[in-house]
Amino acid sequence: MKKKTKILIYPLAIIGVLLMLTSSCYKAGSSFDFNLNSNINPSTIPDTVTDIDGNVYNTVIIGNQVWMKENLRVTHYRNGDPIPNVTDSSNWNTLTTGAYCNYANNPNIIGSYGLLYNWYAVHDTRNISPSGWHAPTDDEWTALLNYLGGYDTAGGQLKEAGNAHWFSPNTGATNSSGFTALPAGCRTYDGSYNERGYYTYWWTSTEYSDNSGAWCRRIDYNFNQVTLIAMLKYYGLSIRCVRDYY
Numbered sequence: 001m002k003k004k005t006k007i008l009i010y011p012l013a014i015i016g017v018l019l020m021l022t023s024s025c026y027k028a029g030s031s032f033d034f035n036l037n038s039n040i041n042p043s044t045i046p047d048t049v050t051d052i053d054g055n056v057y058n059t060v061i062i063g064n065q066v067w068m069k070e071n072l073r074v075t076h077y078r079n080g081d082p083i084p085n086v087t088d089s090s091n092w093n094t095l096t097t098g099a100y101c102n103y104a105n106n107p108n109i110i111g112s113y114g115l116l117y118n119w120y121a122v123h124d125t126r127n128i129s130p131s132g133w134h135a136p137t138d139d140e141w142t143a144l145l146n147y148l149g150g151y152d153t154a155g156g157q158l159k160e161a162g163n164a165h166w167f168s169p170n171t172g173a174t175n176s177s178g179f180t181a182l183p184a185g186c187r188t189y190d191g192s193y194n195e196r197g198y199y200t201y202w203w204t205s206t207e208y209s210d211n212s213g214a215w216c217r218r219i220d221y222n223f224n225q226v227t228l229i230a231m232l233k234y235y236g237l238s239i240r241c242v243r244d245y246y
Contacts, residue, residue: 040064045243051130052076059243060178063147065140066243068133069180071114071202075100077126083117089191093234098124101236103185104193112165113184113196116236119214122203133241138206138215138228140242145226148177156224167197172224181219187236197221201229201237 045066048056051074058069076082077098086092086099098121102110121128122135129135136144148154156172158179163170165182175181185196204215208230216237218227231237 040066049130049133049241049243052078052080057241060180062144062177062179065144065147067144067179068241069178070240071182071184072117072128072239072241073110073114074128074130075115077124077128078131079126081126083121083128092118092187092191092236093189095234096120098122098128101187103187103196109196113182114238116184116187117203117239118236119203119231119233122205122214122239128239129241132244134244135203135205135239136242138204141202141204141217151226151228153224155219155226158226159219165197167221169222171220171222183219183221184238189232189235193236201231201235202240203231203237 040061042061045059045061048058049068050056051072053074053076055073057072060067060069074083075085084097084099086095086101087105092099092101095118098118100115100117100121102115103113117128127134145151145154148157153172156174157177158181159166159170159173159175160180160182161170161173161175166173167183181200183195183197184200185194185198186201187193198221199218201216201218204217206215208214213230213232216229216231216235218229220227
C-alpha cells in the first residue's frame with residue numbers, strides 16, 4: 001500500500017517546523033509489532049491507573065492497546081523526584097531538562113486538560129509514567145490510528161463529541177473509541193500559551209531524525225484527521241500514556 005504524504009508549514013514556529021499527514025498505511029521502515037497484545041483479556045485490565053502523586057486515570061482498550069482516557073498531570077517522576085514547574089516564559093525555551101507547566105498557569109483546568117510537558121520530561125530515565133505504563137512511541141500511535149481506519153477519520157473517533165471543550169465545528173467528533181481527546185493547546189517557542197479549544201498535541205517518545213525535535217500527534221477542531229509533526233523539544237505538549245506490553 002502506498003503512503004500518502006503532504007508537506008505543510010507549522011504556523012507557530014518562526015523557524016518553520018515540518019508537518020506530515022500520516023496515511024492510513026503502515027509506515028515504511030517501522031519495526032513495530034501490531035500483535036504484541038493480540039491476546040489481551042479485557043477482564044484482566046484495570047479500569048483505572050494511579051500515578052505517584054495519587055492522580056487516578058480511567059483506561060480504555062482500543063484494539064490491542066490500553067490507553068489512558070485522560071492526559072497526564074503528574075508532577076513527580078516515578079522515583080519521587082519532582083519535575084520542575086517552570087512558569088516564567090523567558091526561561092521556558094532555554095530548558096534542556098524536564099519541566100512541566102499548566103496552561104496559562106491556571107490550576108483550575110488541570111483536572112480536565114492535564115499538564116503540559118517538554119520532551120525532556122518524556123525522555124528522562126526516571127520515568128514520567130506510572131509503573132506499567134509509558135509515553136507511546138510514534139509506531140504505537142501509528143498502530144492506534146491504523147486500528148481506527150487511518151489518519152483520515154481517526155481524529156473524529158478520538159475527540160470528545162460536542163462543544164463543551166472543543167470550539168465549533170469540532171468536525172467529525174464522535175469519541176467512538178472512548179479515547180476522549182480534549183483541546184489542551186500547547187506552550188510554544190516563546191513560552192506563550194496557545195490554541196486551547198482549537199487543538200491538542202501529544203508527545204511521542206520518538207526523536208526526529210536530526211535530534212533537534214521529536215514527533216508529536218495533533219488533532220484539530222475543524223478537521224477529522226490526525227497530524228504528525230516534528231516539534232522542537234522545548235515545546236510544552238500533553239502526554240497520553242499507553243500500557244506496557246505483557
